[in-house]
Amino acid sequence: MSDLAFDTIEAPTRGFTVGQYLICLRGIMWREALRFVHQRERFVSALVRPLVWLFIFAAGFRQILGVSIIPPYETYVLYEVYVTPGLIAMIQLFNGMQSSLSMVYDREMGNMRMLLVSPFPRWFLIVSKLLSSTAVSILQVAAFLVVATIWGVDIPTWGYVTVLPALVLVGLMLGALGMLLSSLIKQLENFAGVMNFVIFPMFFASSALYPLWLVQQSSPVVYTICRLNPFTYGIELIRFSLYGKLDLLSLAVVLIAAIIFTIGAILAYDPSRGLLVRRGGGPA
Amino acid sequence: MKTTLFRTASLSAGMVLAALTVAPPAHALTAYVSNERDNTISVVDLDAMKTIKTVDVGQRPRGIAVTADGKDVLVCASDDDTVQIVDRKSLQVVGELPSGPDPETFALGEHGTRLFVSNENDQMVTVIDVPTRTVVTTIATGVEPEGMGVSPDGKTIVNTSETTNMAHFIDYATHKVVAAVLVDPRPRIAMFKHDGSEVWVSSEVGGTVSVIDPVRHVVKYKIHFEVQGLRSNVIQPVGIRFTQDDKTAFVALGPANRVAVVDAANGKVEKYLLVGQRVWQMAFTPEDKYLLTTNGLSNDISVIDVADLKVIKSIQVGRQPWGVAVASP
Numbered sequence: 001m002s003d004l005a006f007d008t009i010e011a012p013t014r015g016f017t018v019g020q021y022l023i024c025l026r027g028i029m030w031r032e033a034l035r036f037v038h039q040r041e042r043f044v045s046a047l048v049r050p051l052v053w054l055f056i057f058a059a060g061f062r063q064i065l066g067v068s069i070i071p072p073y074e075t076y077v078l079y080e081v082y083v084t085p086g087l088i089a090m091i092q093l094f095n096g097m098q099s100s101l102s103m104v105y106d107r108e109m110g111n112m113r114m115l116l117v118s119p120f121p122r123w124f125l126i127v128s129k130l131l132s133s134t135a136v137s138i139l140q141v142a143a144f145l146v147v148a149t150i151w152g153v154d155i156p157t158w159g160y161v162t163v164l165p166a167l168v169l170v171g172l173m174l175g176a177l178g179m180l181l182s183s184l185i186k187q188l189e190n191f192a193g194v195m196n197f198v199i200f201p202m203f204f205a206s207s208a209l210y211p212l213w214l215v216q217q218s219s220p221v222v223y224t225i226c227r228l229n230p231f232t233y234g235i236e237l238i239r240f241s242l243y244g245k246l247d248l249l250s251l252a253v254v255l256i257a258a259i260i261f262t263i264g265a266i267l268a269y270d271p272s273r274g275l276l277v278r279r280g281g282g283p284a
Numbered sequence: 285m286k287t288t289l290f291r292t293a294s295l296s297a298g299m300v301l302a303a304l305t306v307a308p309p310a311h312a313l314t315a316y317v318s319n320e321r322d323n324t325i326s327v328v329d330l331d332a333m334k335t336i337k338t339v340d341v342g343q344r345p346r347g348i349a350v351t352a353d354g355k356d357v358l359v360c361a362s363d364d365d366t367v368q369i370v371d372r373k374s375l376q377v378v379g380e381l382p383s384g385p386d387p388e389t390f391a392l393g394e395h396g397t398r399l400f401v402s403n404e405n406d407q408m409v410t411v412i413d414v415p416t417r418t419v420v421t422t423i424a425t426g427v428e429p430e431g432m433g434v435s436p437d438g439k440t441i442v443n444t445s446e447t448t449n450m451a452h453f454i455d456y457a458t459h460k461v462v463a464a465v466l467v468d469p470r471p472r473i474a475m476f477k478h479d480g481s482e483v484w485v486s487s488e489v490g491g492t493v494s495v496i497d498p499v500r501h502v503v504k505y506k507i508h509f510e511v512q513g514l515r516s517n518v519i520q521p522v523g524i525r526f527t528q529d530d531k532t533a534f535v536a537l538g539p540a541n542r543v544a545v546v547d548a549a550n551g552k553v554e555k556y557l558l559v560g561q562r563v564w565q566m567a568f569t570p571e572d573k574y575l576l577t578t579n580g581l582s583n584d585i586s587v588i589d590v591a592d593l594k595v596i597k598s599i600q601v602g603r604q605p606w607g608v609a610v611a612s613p
Contacts, residue, residue: 066541066558068582075586075598076541076558154594 016120024120025128032132035102036139046094046140050087051147058083070211072243084153085239086208088163089231091144092137092171097199099133100178104185116269123266126179130262133178134171141167159242166241169254170234176261183268206232207239230257313569314372315576316357316609317585318345319602325359325370326601330569330610333587333597339375342368347389348607351414352396357609358414360387360401367401367412372611382419384410389607391441393434400441402429409443409454423459426452433474433483440498442483444471451485451494453501463501467494475524477548486521486535493521493535495551507551509537509544523565527572527590534575534588536563543577543586545593557595559586567608578605 036043058080066076073081106112115125145160181194205225207215212232216223226232233253240247313330323345327337342361349358350372357370360383367381367390383390383401387410390401398420399412407427411420426445429452433442441454444467451474453463468490475484482504483496493507509519520538526548527533533548539562545555560579567576568590575588579598585605587597 066561069598075595076560076582078558 021120021124024118024124025131028115028125028128029132029135032099032129032136036136042098043140043143046091046098047143047147049094050091050144053083053087053090054080054148054151054153067211068213070213072240072245072247080148080151081153082211083209084148084155085242086203086206086235087148088141088144088167088238089170089174089206089208089235090203091140092134092167092234093174093199093202093231095133095137095140096171096174096176096178097181097195098178099129099136099175100182103129103179103182104187108187122270126266126269127262130172130175130179130265133175134168137171137175138164138167155242156244158244162244163238163241166237169251169258170238173230173234173254173258173261176258176265179265180261180268183265202229202231205229207235208232230254233257313613314611315567315569315585316348316350316359316370316611317578317601317605318348318359318607319583319604320344320346320580320606321604322602323361324602325357326605327375328585328599328601330574330587333599335599335601337375338602339370339377341370341377342366346606347387347401348609349390349392350609350611352392354611357611358390358392358399359607360389362386362388367399369417379417381412381414381417382410383412384408384419384422388430389432391432391434393438393441398434398438400432400434402432402443404428404430409441421459423454425454425461426450426464431471431473431485433476435476435483435498436478436480442474442476442485442498444474444485446470449487449490451483451496453498465494465496465501465503467496467503468492468506472522473524475526477526477530478528479530481530484524484526484533486524488520488522488538491516491519491521493524493546493551505551507535507546507553509535509540509553509556511537511540511542511556514540523563523577525566525568525575527568532590534566536566536577538562538564539581541579543575543588555593557588557593559588559595560584560598564605565607567610569610570612576608576610578608580604580606 067079067082118125206229212226215226230253233250236247237250237254315328315330317326319326323343325339325341326335329336341359343363345359346362347360355372357372359368361368365385367383367387368377369379371378384403386403386405387401388404390399393400397414399414401410403410407425409423409425413420425443427448428446429443430446431444439456441456443452449467449469450464451467451471452461455462467485468487470487470489471485472488473486483498485494495504497504518539521535522538523536525534530548533546535544535546537544541559541561542556543559543563544553546553559577561581563577564580565578572590575590577586579586583603584598584600585608586595589596
């Protein structure tokens with residue numbers, strides 16, 4: 001890398017103030033918010049998807065006699081209570097993937113250049129984008145929790161507050177994963193495959209639908225896969241935090257995964273060494 | 285047999301060890317749970333929400349109560365044909381009451397001094413004076429007496445009969461059966477309201493609770509239960525408890541794993557609370573703060589917050605918990 005190239009990348013970033021960074025963050029947030037408001041179908045589908053599980057799957061499930069006590073629960077819970085954290089994580093998983101889907105769309109339509117020619121450091125743009133998509137996912141989760149509560153899913157009142165940090169972390173982790181994946185995809189059409197090969201396996205091979213001890217009884221192999229799935233730890237982090245408890249292992253896994261995925265996404269979108277350049281799909 | 289013996293031995297050894305290591309707190313609200321299968325009583329600290337001790341008692345302990353003076357716990361050792369007295373301080377069996385053969389359950393009447401024990405196989409009720417530990421009298425009842433209810437004034441005993449599906453009203457003064465009221469199959473428990481205005485009888489197989497007028501001896505109405513997604517045959521009402529103000533009744537629904545919350549004025553079911561497996565008997569803590577349920581198949585008791593109508597905790601006890609009694613500090 002020549003000195004000249006080094007200068008042209010680094011020079012503009014030197015003079016930015018915190019205020020300017022905030023303007024940039026606000027701009028990205030605002031765009032995400034507008035997208036959220038305008039794409040009502042996206043919001044509705046984000047809400048309907050977990051509700052279908054809650055209303056139909058959980059209602060028809062035979063655990064009507066109560067799910068055995070596992071931490072963090074203090075007593076027997078109905079299946080709809082058990083499945084709620086998994087559905088919250090599902091909302092965040094879909095949102096993370098859809099947000100990165102929009103990156104693919106942006107790239108195809110050329111909008112992304114607007115973002116990528118910004119003089120702000122690439123990592124900042126990426127993190128801003130992650131934060132805004134996480135914020136949107138939290139709004140979706142809040143809407144879901146309102147309906148779930150009306151449906152009779154009983155969550156301690158303070159649980160709605162204690163779950164927030166967990167939602168931020170899990171949102172970041174899944175958003176970063178989506179972004180990392182989006183850097184590998186050149187076309188919108190390919191993304192459907194990712195939905196199939198990433199979202200569904202991640203969701204089903206986790207503790208979202210069944211407690212892991214139950215999975216272990218039926219298949220040790222699937223159990224091991226569930227154990228290796230970072231999504232499982234995202235769900236458990238949310239599950240514990242809903243009851244004001246902290247699961248340290250889940251916190252550690254989610255934190256580490258979030259950091260790895262974010263660094264991966266930053267590297268992937270780095271114009272000088274990223275995958276975009278290597279694959280020839282980067283901004284011209 | 286050997287394995288059973290060994291298991292019992294190792295179990296008791298474990299219990300002794302547990303008893304030695306955990307000292308009971310000085311002023312805790314305590315629950316006593318009879319474990320039918322383990323031949324023990326679990327002592328549960330309701331402040332810590334934990335089982336703190338296990339006491340060996342006679343065979344097949346079922347009905348359990350704390351005496352009026354709060355000093356002792358009485359427990360039916362059904363297969364030993366006796367009611368044992370367990371001292372609350374030392375947690376030792378200190379004596380026995382002459383209960384007659386195969387006592388399953390009992391009711392404490394007349395301010396906790398009279399014990400009315402049902403003797404299933406001998407078709408009678410044995411009345412015991414607790415302070416003197418003597419039999420006052422025996423009363424012949426219907427076939428296979430099961431549940432026992434004593435009116436608040438101590439004048440009427442209601443005894444349910446498993447085979448004839450009847451609730452027998454017995455006048456205590458004359459020892460005569462004054463009425464037999466037909467209820468649904470396999471009546472289990474008879475429970476008077478605190479004001480004595482109604483007797484509720486649960487029918488395990490019939491799946492209903494019959495509300496009986498104790499003066500006219502007629503069924504006023506029947507309460508039916510329905511839990512969405514559950515077949516009606518797993519809804520088997522057993523234990524019944526009224527709050528002190530008689531406004532709310534709780535009915536344990538056996539293998540439905542639910543406790544029904546019933547408006548005691550009109551019999552309307554307000555809510556179903558999910559507890560452990562095969563919920564059997566229940567007991568209130570003082571001032572109706574908590575309601576405890578024994579869950580026979582999941583070997584635990586569930587704690588219901590009565591004001592919130594929420595199950596807040598399930599606590600592991602011995603195998604097949606049957607009855608529960610609560611003692612103030």
